[in-house]
Amino acid sequence: MDSQTKAVESTKNYLTTAASIVGSAMLAHTIVKDYLPKELRTIIFSAFHYSFGRFSTEHTIVIKEAEDLSSNELYDASSTYLQTRISSNIRRLRASKNKEKKSITLSLDDGEELIDDFQGVKYKWQLKIPKENHGSNHGRHYGGNPGWDFSSNREVRWFKVTFHKKYKDVTVDSYLPHILEKAKEIKAADRRLKLYMNHNDGWKAIDLQHPATFETLAMEADLKKTILEDLTRFIQRKEYYKKIGKAWKRGYLLFGPPGTGKSTLIGAMANYLKFDIYDLNLGEVRMNSGLNRLLVGMKNKSLLVIEDIDCSIDFKNRNKDKKNESNKSHNDEISLSGLLNFIDGLWSTSGEERIIVFTTNYKEKLDPALLRPGRMDMHIHMGYCGPNSFRVLVSNYHAWHDEHPMFEEIESLLKEVKATPAEVAEQLMRSDTIDVALEGLLQLLQGKRNKGQGKKGNGEDDKDEKLVRVENEEERLESSAEDHETEEVL
């Protein structure tokens, strides 16, 4: 036999052997599939995986959509988090968009794999969707399926996360908490904010489309910075409020003439914090019981706004309310005490962050009880337009950030006469050409001066916006916590 014939023979033998192995494997597969019951097959495969897994360096965590009939927050968070880790090499994705979201969401489809990197550790994620997820689970059974939920006796969606087993602690202590935290941020950023208004003791919501931001808010830079820092500190202090056993809430009283930006500041706060606004019209609420229902019905991460508080309730009736306390059952009418008690009491049990904002054009008309330390944490005076606020408005309406020959005269007039940011904004909007708009504003301000109208004096409203009082909430709470401790020791 020459060498060429030998080679042909050996190839033939090789192919015959390979065919026989494949044939045997197929036969074995057919026998296993056709003759062994499903349960037995699952046990054999599980045993195989178990023995194999003992020598593997991999560790796997299963995150099911539901555990014991309740939804699994970690599954939900993983789903949200992974949407931001989608890469172009994933072949099949799912796309969705619902009313609550601003953008289209791309997510993993059944069986697709995604690799995530966290602090240098590689995580392989896979989503498993039950085959009959859209139909009933009738006739399906556990069969060793990690996605099986015993409480509901059905298969649920689940994620499989695989990583090197030496990173088990890092995964549980850092990676999974990181996912929960990130998911919260992603959801907050993608959520459409809502504006709720009360009607018949219930809330009705529309999408909040207030364009205001702290950047476009015309206000002294220092005050703006203080408010921003205060809000940021507040939302980061969950543990602190929990520790001292106080409601996680913060109150702001905004006061100043109409058109000075109280509503604009509220819009900027909501957009900054990504909080919904609950605009409570007390004129619509007749009884304390109705007010209770409304306050209980508020979701967390919300900003409760009560505008024109001086006109909303006859606060001077507060003492009368006290006298009438004995025949309270006959008098469930809404009162200042009802409102304040609720705000202080109810939220202390919710453990979630809430902000309350009162606005008024006439601070002096308010009941001193509302101004008392501890009621409102910050009193913010929204004043007439000063030179700084004017510059912000010019940049808002004309994207103009440089000097302009007319600025000097306008700014000196703004120090002299009363013009609200709303009036200034209105003039600036009248023309797209900055020279024309500034000319109109100049004429308005000169007119005010010549008529002797709107002259700035020494009154509170005549000053530019400022922080009247920031109560040091931290110290107050800490000292009240200490008092509490002392009482207990005694």
Ligand SMILES: Nc1ncnc2c1ncn2[C@@H]1O[C@H](COP(=O)(O)OP(=O)(O)OP(=O)(O)O)[C@@H](O)[C@H]1O
């Ligand atoms: N400080 C500000 N920064 C930016 N824009 C402002 C400011 N103040 C007023 N404006 C402009 O004027 C309009 C009216 O202002 P806004 O409603 O915020 O005033 P207000 O103090 O809430 O008035 P009111 O007391 O009548 O409710 C706003 O829509 C905005 O365009």
